[in-house]
Amino acid sequence: DQQVKQNSPSLSVQEGRISILNCDYTNSMFDYFLWYKKYPAEGPTFLISISSIKDKNEDGRFTVFLNKSAKHLSLHIVPSQPGDSAVYFCAATPAVAGKSTFGDGTTLTVKP
């Protein structure tokens, strides 16, 4: 049973437009949510996070939205740039800390 799902394996967007990556979770014990970005042959790098007490967190071009009732979160990238092309992983962590459960990732391609 996959507790964190990223239902879109890939997404292609034109440079300058908005990229929206989605993530669904099933475990109501998850309390903290993170997005990681991964380039080929590198490990994932932390991008942005959100606590369950918030519904939005913004950092520059990146905004994460959380809908607790729907158990859904999304990552918005505006405007998208070719350097944003990577695999994006959603991760969820319970309040007890540490153990994150990852989705299978969405490959974002931003076309010039």
Added chain:
Amino acid sequence: EAGVAQSPRYKIIEKRQSVAFWCNPISGHATLYWYQQILGQGPKLLIQFQNNGVVDDSQLPKDRFSAERLKGVDSTLKIQPAKLEDSAVYLCASSLGRAGLISYEQYFGPGTRLTVT
């Protein structure tokens, strides 16, 4: 600040052979994780250490996998004997997390790509 170091970067072995991976976390990070990432999937936690103690090893196949973190710093992950299905990227990550301080963000190393033939 130096990142998480892992070696080797690539390893090819035959099934039933043994292999070991090494990880050096970011200085001062108390929590260390080993993940297995199969192609097309997200990282799956194998084992989590806080300092030199095991916090979670529920997903570690203990009949063939073992891990240790001596002196609460470096860590090694060993597979013996390897199976074809162990072909994956093995990622090491660390975070600040220690008693009384929760830290959710993890810092990953570049990973070791293991191919079992």
